[in-house]
Amino acid sequence: MMAGTCSRLAASLLVASLMVVSGAINAAPAEEEDEYAPRQFREIDVVFPQAPRSEALLAFYVSPTSANRFFIDGASLSVGSDGVVRYTLVIEAGGGARNVTFEGIRCETREFRLYATGRDDGSWVRSRNDMWRRIVDKPVNRHHAELYFNYFCPNGAMLANAAAGLAALRAGGHPDAVRGRP
Secondary structure, three states: HHHHHHHHHHHHHHHHHHHHHHHHHHOOOOOOOOOOOOOOOOOOOOOOOOOOOOHHHHEEEOOOOOOOEEEEEEOOOOOOOOOOEEHHHEOOOOOOOOEEEEEHHHHHHEEEEEEEOOOOOEEEEEOOOOOOOEOOOOOOOHHHHHHHHEEEEEOOOOOOOHHHHHHHHHHHHOOOOOHHHH
């Protein structure tokens, strides 16, 4: 009788140990994804737009301290599947100088990136410094902050699509933007 009890005990221990090993093997590779953890950012391939045309330029207000005039080329405005709002920015100085850049804004991280600078012949020169940079709201050169807060990322939320950005530019600001923020 003792041999039968030992055999059953050995068989039970063998089954239990197999279950533990099997459970450990199955549980090890599966990691639960934390919905609040930062997602890995993967930028889509960026295609440079056509050179801006005067009839597609939409003016936006930056501040009373700037003598420059600021425009977005409406034809270039896009909202990528990677969460980046891309656009061509045109800045005209009071003396007639014109600066054209192709840029992107990440609403999720409050950053901007300069992809390229436009040439007079309509071609683009890829930026040597195309790293993502934090958008800081300061009195001088605050056009990125204006675009972020009042047009493309109201309350930190990304636009649903390019049409929403065009509507915000035509209306002088996004309806969900909070003006007069600190």
